[in-house]
Amino acid sequence: MPATPGYNPPVMSDETARRRAAAALDERILAFIGANHRAADAVAEPAGFQRLALDLFEHQFAFNPVYREFCRRRGKSPASVTGWAEIPAVPTTAFQYADLAAFAVQRAVRVFHTSGTTRSRPGRHFLETTRLYDAALLRHFAAMMLADAARPRMLSLTADEREMPHSSLVHMIAELMRAYDPAGGRFYWRDGRERFDEFERDLRAAAAAGQSVCIFGTAFSFVHWIDTAPVPVALPAGSRVMETGGFKGRSRAVSRERLYSDISRLLGIPQTHIVAEYGMTELSSQYYDDVLLRAIGGSPLSSLGRGEGVRGMSSAGSESVSSVRIKLPPPWLRPLVVHPETLEPLPTGEIGVLVHFDLANRGSCIAVRTEDRGRIVGDGIELLGRDDAAQPRGCSLAFERTTTESRADAAGFPPGRMP
Amino acid sequence: MSAPKAFHHAPAGMRPPPLERRLFNRLDAEVPAAGSADPIPELLAGKYARTPLPIDELIGVVARVAAGWMRPDDSFRLRALEWMPLSTGLSPEVIAVGLDAVFGLLTREGIAQWLCEEFGSPVMPNGPRVLDGPDGGRRVRTPRLIRHTLAGVIPYPTVITMVCGLFCRAVNVVKSSSADPVFPALFAESVEAADPRLHGAFLVSPTPVPISRFERDNPGACLVVAYGSDQTIADIRAGASGGTRFLGHPHRFSIGVITGDADLSAAADAAATDVCLYDLLGCLSPAAFFVQGRAAEFAEQLAGALERKTAALPPGERTQADRIAIRRSRDAAEFAQIGGKGVTLSASGDLRWTIAVFDTPDRAVAPLDRIVNIVGVDRIEQIGEFLGPSAGRLSAAGLATGGGASAQALADAMIGLGARRICPLGRMQTPPLAWRHDGRFHLADFVEWVDWEG
Numbered sequence: 001m002p003a004t005p006g007y008n009p010p011v012m013s014d015e016t017a018r019r020r021a022a023a024a025l026d027e028r029i030l031a032f033i034g035a036n037h038r039a040a041d042a043v044a045e046p047a048g049f050q051r052l053a054l055d056l057f058e059h060q061f062a063f064n065p066v067y068r069e070f071c072r073r074r075g076k077s078p079a080s081v082t083g084w085a086e087i088p089a090v091p092t093t094a095f096q097y098a099d100l101a102a103f104a105v106q107r108a109v110r111v112f113h114t115s116g117t118t119r120s121r122p123g124r125h126f127l128e129t130t131r132l133y134d135a136a137l138l139r140h141f142a143a144m145m146l147a148d149a150a151r152p153r154m155l156s157l158t159a160d161e162r163e164m165p166h167s168s169l170v171h172m173i174a175e176l177m178r179a180y181d182p183a184g185g186r187f188y189w190r191d192g193r194e195r196f197d198e199f200e201r202d203l204r205a206a207a208a209a210g211q212s213v214c215i216f217g218t219a220f221s222f223v224h225w226i227d228t229a230p231v232p233v234a235l236p237a238g239s240r241v242m243e244t245g246g247f248k249g250r251s252r253a254v255s256r257e258r259l260y261s262d263i264s265r266l267l268g269i270p271q272t273h274i275v276a277e278y279g280m281t282e283l284s285s286q287y288y289d290d291v292l293l294r295a296i297g298g299s300p301l302s303s304l305g306r307g308e309g310v311r312g313m314s315s316a317g318s319e320s321v322s323s324v325r326i327k328l329p330p331p332w333l334r335p336l337v338v339h340p341e342t343l344e345p346l347p348t349g350e351i352g353v354l355v356h357f358d359l360a361n362r363g364s365c366i367a368v369r370t371e372d373r374g375r376i377v378g379d380g381i382e383l384l385g386r387d388d389a390a391q392p393r394g395c396s397l398a399f400e401r402t403t404t405e406s407r408a409d410a411a412g413f414p415p416g417r418m419p
Numbered sequence: 420m421s422a423p424k425a426f427h428h429a430p431a432g433m434r435p436p437p438l439e440r441r442l443f444n445r446l447d448a449e450v451p452a453a454g455s456a457d458p459i460p461e462l463l464a465g466k467y468a469r470t471p472l473p474i475d476e477l478i479g480v481v482a483r484v485a486a487g488w489m490r491p492d493d494s495f496r497l498r499a500l501e502w503m504p505l506s507t508g509l510s511p512e513v514i515a516v517g518l519d520a521v522f523g524l525l526t527r528e529g530i531a532q533w534l535c536e537e538f539g540s541p542v543m544p545n546g547p548r549v550l551d552g553p554d555g556g557r558r559v560r561t562p563r564l565i566r567h568t569l570a571g572v573i574p575y576p577t578v579i580t581m582v583c584g585l586f587c588r589a590v591n592v593v594k595s596s597s598a599d600p601v602f603p604a605l606f607a608e609s610v611e612a613a614d615p616r617l618h619g620a621f622l623v624s625p626t627p628v629p630i631s632r633f634e635r636d637n638p639g640a641c642l643v644v645a646y647g648s649d650q651t652i653a654d655i656r657a658g659a660s661g662g663t664r665f666l667g668h669p670h671r672f673s674i675g676v677i678t679g680d681a682d683l684s685a686a687a688d689a690a691a692t693d694v695c696l697y698d699l700l701g702c703l704s705p706a707a708f709f710v711q712g713r714a715a716e717f718a719e720q721l722a723g724a725l726e727r728k729t730a731a732l733p734p735g736e737r738t739q740a741d742r743i744a745i746r747r748s749r750d751a752a753e754f755a756q757i758g759g760k761g762v763t764l765s766a767s768g769d770l771r772w773t774i775a776v777f778d779t780p781d782r783a784v785a786p787l788d789r790i791v792n793i794v795g796v797d798r799i800e801q802i803g804e805f806l807g808p809s810a811g812r813l814s815a816a817g818l819a820t821g822g823g824a825s826a827q828a829l830a831d832a833m834i835g836l837g838a839r840r841i842c843p844l845g846r847m848q849t850p851p852l853a854w855r856h857d858g859r860f861h862l863a864d865f866v867e868w869v870d871w872e873g
Contacts (some may be wrong), residue, residue, distance in 0.1 A: 414422065
């Protein structure tokens with residue numbers, strides 16, 4: 001390993017020491033996730049996050065060789081980084097080209113793949129354990145989606161883990177079903193196709209039984225369902241929807257306003273109960289829209305540690321989806337907005353590229369730079385979408401598509417965008 | 420400086436599409452008065468179409484217009500330099516070179532030479548005119564209506580296709596590129612300003628003008644010229660009235676080749692010009708430089724040349740999306756380098772330029788916004804192995820060699836590979852007027868030949 005002035009890394013070959021260090025970090029992170037972080041605790045929390053973040057960075061610098069080289073090229077090391085926001089953030093693209101793991105990837109218990117729909121090669125996120133992932137998932141989901149102590153039946157328009165073992169989203173939904181649905185939940189995508197007939201039958205049964213439901217789905221899966229012109233059903237009060245992801249060319253693209261309006265009309269669910277989840281394969285924690293929390297008067301886990309809590313609630317249940325939805329992170333996940341060219345942090349409120357610092361990412365990289373545009377608003381972020389819009393404006397052929405797509409996997413290069 | 424019109428003689432009721440890229444909401448979208456929803460019959464019945472100007476006069480007008488655009492204080496040029504950066508994302512300096520590159524060719528002499536190359540005669544025939552002597556020969560039939568669908572951001576193909584339409588004395592319905600709704604409208608306006616008799620020669624619109632009844636009833640009198648992606652061209656072809664002639668110009672790519680005996684410093688300087696002009700967005704832009712033997716050395720020279728060239732030919736203002744895309748390509752190259760996959764990345768401190776050097780000829784990143792691919796090869800044959808079937812899409816090959824037999828051998832290799840144009844490195848972006856775009860005649864393809872055997 002190249003020498004970094006002022007820093008003496010642990011001996012890499014000492015696997016026992018690595019495991020011990022990892023286990024100790026895991027326990028501290030789990031304790032942080034499990035702590036009762038509410039807004040009232042926020043004053044103390046920044047220090048807790050800071051300490052853990054710096055220790056986690058030191059650990060990853062020592063045991064993730066690709067990340068260490070990435071940091072070294074930027075002159076950054078645990079000796080020079082003094083705050084969590086200074087930790088070098090790897091781009092999501094990196095997960096396509098390198099094994100970003102702070103352990104031997106042969107030890108991975110799960111490998112989550114990106115969809116690869118807009119890239120020629122999926123990114124891979126190796127997990128040495130799912131304990132952190134699951135703890136982070138369950139705690140924040142409960143705070144954001146089940147703050148009213150509801151126990152809805154859980155129905156998912158996605159495939160299940162058997163069919164999509166490398167999907168972090170599917171794992172997430174399956175874990176939520178195991179934890180929060182006594183009946184175990186149900187998936188409506190099997191053997192390569194959607195099972196909307198079964199989905200609608202179960203919706204009608206739930207409505208007849210007065211059983212609230214929580215429906216999971218990607219934006220395009222909802223569009224596919226809407227396109228079948230289903231008969232509207234009035235679901236019991238307390239029912240809710242968790243929507244995630246974009247259209248990825250798998251369905252016609254519709255505006256979020258239109259999508260939520262259709263879902264609301266067809267399911268009898270107020271738009272305040274349609275929550276967009278924002279997560280990604282490269283992270284272990286998620287953000288959720290604050291609309292449901294505001295509607296039911298719940299309290300979030302303190303997020304950015306500024307003690308600002310939740311913004312004033314509008315009239316419950318009547319909020320229009322067109323108003324700004326703020327996505328709230330849990331206390332162990334912090335966003336930073338950086339300039340897309342300089343990658344320098346931007347003042348609060350300015351629009352830039354989102355970087356996430358996720359303590360639950362112990363096995364890979366704590367800091368991940370996305371291609372998503374957004375800005376900090378209050379305790380959360382306003383997500384402005386992925387700017388793939390780099391509009392085709394030239395007349396040059398998408399050279400890389402014709403010459404390298406078929407070789408991309410072997411060569412490890414992306415199709416990039418069409419120039 | 421007044422905003423250019425998004426529409427030039429657009430039909431009533433036609434409005435610009437929603438904001439695309441940067442500009443539409445700032446364009447003067449006031450629609451000039453038009454008689455009907457289908458403007459084409461009116462244009463065909465207009466004076467321009469009914470009493471076509473002799474070809475000599477048309478050549479004179481075009482030469483006059485071009486000379487005007489070459490003047491630094493020309494109002495059309497100034498408007499283009501103000502507005503095109505907003506639409507195209509290119510810098511004013513690059514646009515200025517692009518305007519000069521095409522208008523500088525359109526002198527009387529240049530046009531005469533061009534027509535000679537296309538028709539074997541210094542002037543294009545005035546309608547049904549015998550070309551080959553008094554006792555027999557050929558006539559040409561020109562289309563009465565031409566639809567042009569433009570693509571990209573480069574003035575050259577826009578000017579050439581519109582001038583060809585003018586020389587055919589056709590009514591020209593021009594759908595401007597979504598990346599540049601400015602220049603076609605300005606050029607059309609400048610032609611009419613030069614000679615009011617040409618009022619009605621062009622209808623320029625950023626949105627498609629519906630097929631008219633005339634086209635349905637007279638497909639043989641119409642021509643469709645389309646630039647764009649395969650899908651765009653297929654869509655336009657499918658939407659054209661049955662029986663209408665069709666000329667498609669699909670997206671292509673070009674390459675630079677530097678042989679082992681070339682002067683690397685001069686080659687790098689020339690390559691930097693080809694990179695900086697149009698920011699690698701054109702079909703004549705080098706998507707990759709294949710360097711025999713000394714790829715790393717060439718990359719180093721090119722980095723210096725790009726730094727120097729940037730002062731005269733700076734990149735345009737980049738959108739946030741552009742910056743993210745550049746970052747993505749850099750990130751990919753960097754992590755491939757970290758992963759030991761035979762890649763070396765060098766880049767400016769900001770996002771002005773990026774060079775990725777590949778040790779083996781089996782990979783590349785997306786070339787865009789001055790992201791340069793350099794591929795090291797030992798043998799020229801490796802270029803063909805790299806391109807594979809996509810060599811069929813090869814447009815130009817810009818060469819830097821030590822001269823002599825090496826140059827001839829390389830040119831032959833490029834011809835064998837499928838290149839449609841071979842030129843010195845540094846001149847890739849400035850083709851001559853007689854350049855046979857896509858390996859075909861240009862103006863001569865607009866007409867139909869009629870053999871008259873006396």
